Amino acid sequence: MPNSKSPLLTSLTALYMAVFIFSAIEPASRAVWVAEIIPAVGILSVIWWISCSYRFSNTAYTLMFIWLILHTVGAKYTFAEVPFDWFNQLIGSERNNFDRVAHFSIGLYAYPVAEYLIRNKVAKPALSVPFALFALMALAAGYEIIEWWYAALAGGNEGIAFLGSQGDIWDAQQDMLMDTLGAITSLTLLVSQRSVFSSNHVK
Template sequence: MNLRTNHHVLKVLTLLYLVVFTFSAINPLSRAVWVAEIIPVVAVLGLIWWVSREFVFSKTAYVLMFVWIVLHTIGSKYTFSEVPFDWFNQLIGSEERNHFDRVAHYSIGFFAYPIAEYLTRNQLMKPKLACIFSLFAIMSLAAGYEIIEWWYAALAGGEEGIAFLGSQGDVWDAQKDMLMDTLGATSAIILMGLQGRLSAPTPK
């Protein structure tokens, strides 16, 4: 494995993200929503760098983690229900609802990959058990985030609370978001299997 190359990938991805961050910070649709949405992104980015001081993830893991970071930052600029995403909505025949938030939730599941990778390479769990643990970790995180989302929306109230919640009138929005998180995690675990990582956990 080439730890130096993998760490270089982290630096490049971070620099590219700073461009997206700057773009999102310029005239967001709602400054209050932008601040609320960007805080967890910055926290996760900081956590990735902090962990990477002692543990360098694979290039695949870094790329997967930054997918959510970028998507969530874009969502913070427009609010998730207002992101220009018509091409995708038309593609799936659902023009009445903006599905950008569903795609972003799907990408949250990608974090199952680095979680399983960390547990496996540190020999804390066997690969298959690490995958199961990472799947349930993402499901728990998804449920916790929906509770926080509800709490903030109730606290903020008005248009700001509705924009942050992003349910777009769907009473099952929270459940569908959690499903997308779970499907994303499942996809990440399948990717690990296709890469042969469930038996030979070496960075790629």
């Protein structure tokens, strides 16, 4: 696998930086913004660090940046207040479902996880695909625990804004379901692309 940086990675990072600047300008809550933006910057750093020795496919890079952009937009407004009426009306929901879409996009990271394992021959596809699914499910559960911990620690309106449950007692469970559905969708895409299983092919 070539070590040269993907031109798409550079372009997507430039796009993300524009979204980051937009998000940083007068967010709804600076404290919530900082708490939300830390994991996004952390993930971006990890993507670049891994890309120093491994070049993901263009599909994998694109899927990873969907969450980065959505999460950074959510950090600006808080997820419950993102202007998303067009989508909510489309599905006939009074609830702001931007957070559900963002959680679905987290699941898309199952694609690059499985791709990395397969192309580096860490595990066979029959093991890599379910491992990626279960890894994303575990990450989803872990994030919900961290989210609960931070909300309880912060308290007040800041904690409520970070939690973003919008009064839904099953919010954590539905968020984890969306993470899982995103992972299943991305892995279905991966197994449908025979070229992914070639160790020397970059799409």
